[in-house]
Amino acid sequence: MPKRIFSGIQPSGILHLGNYLGAIRNWVKLQNEYESVFCVVDLHAVTVPQKPEELKNNTLAVAKTYLAAGVDPEKSAIFVQSHVPEHTELAWILNTITKISELERMTQFKDKSASGPENISAGLFNYPMLMAADILLYDTNIVPVGEDQVQHVEIARTLARRFNNLFGKTFTVPEALVEKEGMRIMGLDDPLKKMSKSASSEYNYIALTDDADTIREKIKCAVTDSGKEIKYSDEKPAIKNLINIYSLLDNVKPEEVEEIYRSKGYAEFKRDLAEVVVSALQPFQEKYADLDDEEVLRILAAGAEYVRPLARKKMEEVRKKLGLL
Numbered sequence: 001m002p003k004r005i006f007s008g009i010q011p012s013g014i015l016h017l018g019n020y021l022g023a024i025r026n027w028v029k030l031q032n033e034y035e036s037v038f039c040v041v042d043l044h045a046v047t048v049p050q051k052p053e054e055l056k057n058n059t060l061a062v063a064k065t066y067l068a069a070g071v072d073p074e075k076s077a078i079f080v081q082s083h084v085p086e087h088t089e090l091a092w093i094l095n096t097i098t099k100i101s102e103l104e105r106m107t108q109f110k111d112k113s114a115s116g117p118e119n120i121s122a123g124l125f126n127y128p129m130l131m132a133a134d135i136l137l138y139d140t141n142i143v144p145v146g147e148d149q150v151q152h153v154e155i156a157r158t159l160a161r162r163f164n165n166l167f168g169k170t171f172t173v174p175e176a177l178v179e180k181e182g183m184r185i186m187g188l189d190d191p192l193k194k195m196s197k198s199a200s201s202e203y204n205y206i207a208l209t210d211d212a213d214t215i216r217e218k219i220k221c222a223v224t225d226s227g228k229e230i231k232y233s234d235e236k237p238a239i240k241n242l243i244n245i246y247s248l249l250d251n252v253k254p255e256e257v258e259e260i261y262r263s264k265g266y267a268e269f270k271r272d273l274a275e276v277v278v279s280a281l282q283p284f285q286e287k288y289a290d291l292d293d294e295e296v297l298r299i300l301a302a303g304a305e306y307v308r309p310l311a312r313k314k315m316e317e318v319r320k321k322l323g324l325l
Ligand code: ATP
Pocket: 008, 009, 010, 011, 012, 013, 018, 019, 021, 022, 023, 144, 145, 146, 147, 148, 149, 182, 183, 184, 185, 186, 194, 195, 196, 197, 198, 199
């Protein structure tokens, strides 16, 4: 049996360079080696308020992004989480074996609930069990994610082991796969926080669908560090992040970027970086524009058809192990 990978992205906004470099780009490579399942995790997106019409559009847009970036529906199953209700059913069961103290440690919850408990849904707190269900339902071996999601994969591992100990071997214990390059692209407006599609300012991220002028404008406005050297160092987190983006999209080493800009200033570096990003995104954007919505919906329906029997079978086993009549 080939090993299975599973991963997903929330339709909580427009996908950005971090989602591409930290996740999708790796999926495109991995789909040639593994049995691959990629999900648009709409039920995760609603853990923070979403406008229904936008959610619908964003869900389709995420699927189109996967396809335009090179996820091949001939090799990988692509589906929408809410089309397979076993995800929520298993999440409920996992709720019952998760400790509140484990959830309180989650960095994502702490970050996203910073505005105060009166604004936060219980769904946001319970997010890790739904993610664990996504992964465990398919006996996933490997979960390719950006660094920020490693903690949630750890919880999935803990819950798989705990369930297996309590009720007998049921779940495969998954492993996170984080590619060092691209694992954490930082916000353009704040290099100490990761780039996020639900960031409050659109100057935080470069969306994969941003047009050339928007990309140039956003990079021009990106915050820089004090001094004027183009140096790849932890003391210069803003420039380090911009060098990373340059290096990953143009396939040059960070040291080579330093070398090219040794006696040049931020303005010139940023101008060139903008052109690197614009031309790296061009083929993606052309493919995206060519995708037909009806065809994408058919691909999503086929993906759900493929995974549904797997999910059903696993849930039957879980119900039986648990003693549900
Ligand atoms: P949100 O702000 O709504 O949480 P997000 O941008 O964090 O959105 P997610 O849908 O939560 O995106 O994550 C999708 C995938 O992209 C995950 O594998 C995650 O680790 C990865 N990812 C998200 N942001 C970054 C980033 N800045 N750098 C690298 N990888 C990232």
